[in-house]
Amino acid sequence: xxxxxxxxxxxxxxxxxxxxxxxxxxxxxxxxxxxxxxxxxxxxxxxxxxxxxxxxxxxxxxxxxxxxxxxxxxxxxxxxxxxxxxxxxxxxxxxxxxxxxxxxxxxxxxxxxxxxxxxxxxxxxxxxxxxxxxxxxxxxxxxxxxxxxxxxxxxxxxxxxxxxxxxxxxxxxxxxxxxxxxxxxxxxxxxxxxxxxxxxxxxxxxxxxxxxxxxxxxxxxxxxxxxxxxxxxxxxxxxxxxxxxxxxxxxxxxxxxxxxxxxxxxxxxxxxxxxxxxxxxxxxxxxxxxxxxxxxxxxxxxxxxxxxxxxxxxxxxxxxxxxxxxxxxxxxxxxxxxxxxxxxxxxxxxxxxxxxxxxxxxxxxxxxxxxxxxxxxxxxxxxxxxxxxxxxxxxxxxxxxxxxxxxxxxxxxxxxxxxxxxxxxx
Amino acid sequence: xxxxxxxxxxxxxxxxxxxxxxxxxxxxxxxxxxxxxxxxxxxxxxxxxxxxxxxxxxxxxxxxxxxxxxxxxxxxxxxxxxxxxxxxxxxxxxxxxxxxxxxxxxxxxxxxxxxxxxxxxxxxxxxxxxxxxxxxxxxxxxxxxxxxxxxxxxxxxxxxxxxxxxxxxxxxxxxxx
Numbered sequence: 001x002x003x004x005x006x007x008x009x010x011x012x013x014x015x016x017x018x019x020x021x022x023x024x025x026x027x028x029x030x031x032x033x034x035x036x037x038x039x040x041x042x043x044x045x046x047x048x049x050x051x052x053x054x055x056x057x058x059x060x061x062x063x064x065x066x067x068x069x070x071x072x073x074x075x076x077x078x079x080x081x082x083x084x085x086x087x088x089x090x091x092x093x094x095x096x097x098x099x100x101x102x103x104x105x106x107x108x109x110x111x112x113x114x115x116x117x118x119x120x121x122x123x124x125x126x127x128x129x130x131x132x133x134x135x136x137x138x139x140x141x142x143x144x145x146x147x148x149x150x151x152x153x154x155x156x157x158x159x160x161x162x163x164x165x166x167x168x169x170x171x172x173x174x175x176x177x178x179x180x181x182x183x184x185x186x187x188x189x190x191x192x193x194x195x196x197x198x199x200x201x202x203x204x205x206x207x208x209x210x211x212x213x214x215x216x217x218x219x220x221x222x223x224x225x226x227x228x229x230x231x232x233x234x235x236x237x238x239x240x241x242x243x244x245x246x247x248x249x250x251x252x253x254x255x256x257x258x259x260x261x262x263x264x265x266x267x268x269x270x271x272x273x274x275x276x277x278x279x280x281x282x283x284x285x286x287x288x289x290x291x292x293x294x295x296x297x298x299x300x301x302x303x304x305x306x307x308x309x310x311x312x313x314x315x316x317x318x319x320x321x322x323x324x325x326x327x328x329x330x331x332x333x334x335x336x337x338x339x340x341x342x343x344x345x346x347x348x349x350x351x352x353x354x355x356x357x358x359x360x361x362x363x364x365x366x367x368x369x370x371x372x373x374x375x376x377x378x379x380x381x382x383x384x385x386x387x388x389x390x391x392x393x394x395x396x397x398x399x400x401x402x403x404x405x406x407x408x409x410x411x412x413x414x415x416x417x418x419x420x421x422x423x424x425x426x
Numbered sequence: 427x428x429x430x431x432x433x434x435x436x437x438x439x440x441x442x443x444x445x446x447x448x449x450x451x452x453x454x455x456x457x458x459x460x461x462x463x464x465x466x467x468x469x470x471x472x473x474x475x476x477x478x479x480x481x482x483x484x485x486x487x488x489x490x491x492x493x494x495x496x497x498x499x500x501x502x503x504x505x506x507x508x509x510x511x512x513x514x515x516x517x518x519x520x521x522x523x524x525x526x527x528x529x530x531x532x533x534x535x536x537x538x539x540x541x542x543x544x545x546x547x548x549x550x551x552x553x554x555x556x557x558x559x560x561x562x563x564x565x566x567x568x569x570x571x572x573x574x575x576x577x578x579x580x581x582x583x584x585x586x587x588x589x590x591x592x593x594x595x596x597x598x599x600x601x602x603x
Contacts, residue, residue, distance in 0.1 A: 018602065019584035036500065038457045043596070065455070072455035079457065122499040122523060138501035138527035144599045152585065152595070186442055187493035191522050220496065222522055284471065285442055372451040372498070393446045393497060395469040 002260025005225055006156040006193040009133040009257065013116045015150050024152045028115040028132075030145040032060040033101050036120030038079040040143035052087045053149035059091040059110055060084050061098050064368045065375050099340030099366035102126040102308035106210065107340055109239025113228035114257045118142065118151050123308050123390065124223075125216040129209035130236070131228030131257050133193070136217060156222065157266040158193045158259075159184075163200035165274030170424040172318065173208035174310055174388065174407035176200065177215040178279035182289030183269070190220030192266055195259065200273055201226055206235040207314040214309045215390050218286040228254040278422055281405040284394045292410055292422045300404070301383040303334040303415040304397075306364075307371045310388035310408050311339030313346050319412040320352040322423055323359040329418030335377045337364045359415070373398045386414040429513040429532055429590075432558035433486025435568065436512075437550040440472050443490060444497035445524060447471060449506045451498070459505040466506045487514045487557045489546050494535075495524025504528050514559055516566070518543045529586045530595035534559060536566065542578050549576055561590055 003011070016024040030053075037060065044050045052058050060080055068074035077095075084092035093104060102123050105111060113131035117124060120142040127134035137151060145151050161180060184194075194216045201209065209231075213224030226232075233251055244250040277291040305311070305319050316338060328334045336356050338344035344366060347353050356363055370377030371389040379385055379401025388411050392403040404420060413423035447470045449462060456462055467477045476482070488507070494517040495503055504527045507515070514534045528535035536559070538546075546568055549555055553570035560566070565579040582590075592598040 015603070019588070021583065022585040024603075035454050039459070039501070042457065047596070047600075049600070070455070072457075076455060076457060120499060120501075122497065124499075136499040136523055138499055138504070138523060138530060140501060140527065140530035140595050144595055147596075148599050148603045150599065150603055186496055187519065187521070190493065190519070217497075220493065220521055372446070374451050374454070391446070391497060393444045394471040395450055396446050399450070399469060 001264060002262035004158045004195060004259045004263040004265070005131060005227065005257050006133055006158055006223070009114055009116060010156060012114065021155055022152055023155065024150050025116050027118060027145055027149050027151055028057060029110055029117040030058045030142070030149070031101060031105055031117065031119035031124065032058065032080065032142065033064060033121060034062045034076040034080040035064045036139050036142060038076050040139045040146060041079055041083045043143055044147060049147060052146055055087055055089050057149065058089055058146060059105055060089055061093040061101050061104055062095065063098055063101050066098055066365070066367050067095050069375050097341060099343070100308045100311055100368055102210070102214065103312055103339035103343065106130065107342055109236055112236065112240070113232065113254050118145050122217045123214055125221060126210050126214040126308060128216070128223040128225035129206060129213040130232055131226060131254065133223055133225070135222050154191060156193045157191065158195050159189055160195045160197065160265045160268045162198040162268070162270045163196060163273055164198050164270060165200065165272040166203065167200055167273060167276065170409060171276050171278055172407045172409060173204060173211040175276060175279045176273060177212050178281065178289045178405060179273070179276060180271070181215060181219045181287050184219040184287070186218065186285050186287045187220040189216065192221055193223045193225055194219065194221040195225050197227065202229070205314060206231060207312045210312070211309055215286070218390060227258050278407060278410050280410060280420060281392045284392055286390065286392055286405065292406070292420060295404070295420045296422060298404070298420040299384065299418060300332060300386045300414055300420065302377060302379065302385040303328070303332055303411050304370055304377055304385055304387040304389065305335070305408055305411050306337030306339060307368065307389040308339065309390045311337055311343065313343050315388065315408040316343065316347050316352050319408040320355040322409060322412040322426065323416070324355050326359055326416050328360040328415040331418040332415055334361045334415040335364060335370065336361045337369060337376065338366055340366050370397055372396060386411050386420060430486065430511070431514045431534055431561060433556060434484050435487040435489050435550070435555045435557045436481055436485035437547060438470070438472060438488060438490040439547060440490070441492035442496055443470065443494055445495055445500050445503040446497055448495065448503040449500065454500060454502055459509050462502055462506040463509045466510050486511050487516065488512055489516045489543070489550070491543065492518045494520050496521035499523045501527045504531050504533060508533060514557070516546070516557070529589040532590055532592070532594040534561070534590060536580050538578055538580055545576055549574065561587070
């Protein structure tokens, strides 16, 4: 019987099976940010166990509220910073070098095919784009990960999602994942890995695959995952070249993680997306999804382009291409937050930042900020935001606010008109 | 803190209650569990629900529907229940991370089939309800103030039970790895 990629990763990393069906895995990466890590640090100190299992496998960043906005967030940043220094973590990213964790860590080449990755952040599923098993966990799992380098999981049943056909012009990875979540429902993949494949995934960049895997959690999925291939190799090559004789050897090595042809899946879903339209959410759950055409004309107060879902350079290029030579509507305010310093810098040298500013956007530093209503664009009661982020929960971007999730193209078009707009109609 | 698996039950008749509703992100700037105490369920979207009501303040058990605790991985959600004395959740199903966080903290996230959840909600329509859980026997009893009661058994994996008995995942892992 064949195995899925997730089963192969589990097999390779199994440390212990304390009870039937409970798999304790060795971890390759334990990722940390300043919101969920300080309580783990404090607990380890209180227990007299302020240690790390392997300082090279722990990476940390201040990203949710940065630069700190008040004394409380300054304390969180300080706790993470002091801890990183005291344990000599080489991969710690402070103000100025920091970016949104799920954009920054892949960009640094930390995530490799076949890796096991945890973080105290639900969107850790993003890293499955590299053929890794990457799962969001709570602070207690993170704490044990920091101390012991292990994490416990149940058996990873996998839902295979085949994305067939080819995407029409003006339709993006974000539209695909919103559509898939609409089909699966918000708990359609609970305790499951979502394995994405098919010609549409094959044709996607790593940035697009990260957008796809990023929202697996919105269907309840433990991890989104893509097979590592030549696209993955191109992205990672600067970081792994020394490990292989040549590219062909690396590519051959990647294939050992590929799901077998006779792997057993919990479900297999086939979607032909050749006629997919841009998608947008309504209501307060990410599976409330409709074609943009059905919500077109809905007025918004704020437009937000950024986050771990859609704050990467490709996303900024798509939005800027629509904004070039245009201005946002007087009735809206618009914010763009490049997800990392490198993305910001690239956007600057490509002239994208100037386009955003000329269009009337506020350009902010890399941060999670407004996505979860912590800083940099919180909504007032009754306000509506068109956002490239991943959650439209009640109160998510500010108490009493409403969020419509969409692609960067739809967000840019919406900024121009002040109402939800299909970018293809401009 | 010793965990107590019994007491007055609070009934939340909705599915897909997410962790942003249980504890809004603006309170995630706290670095102690205790500081979260005043904010439990502050943004819950449920008609007639008042997070400051006596029923919420006195609750020791929460009964709810499907996919409870979806969304953010924040362990602040189990913590805000913990520091309010709610150490038992009973639901038809959970989001993975929330469920694991409950057991990792030595608390109970009990799953019951839909018809049994329906019967608990029906009981709550008639009368105030207190629920007592026997972890060892894997059963729970819901006692109505009107004298009626319902008893259900539930499944608990060997791992989940070991976590509750150990007092949480840190204790379990530290002893074993």
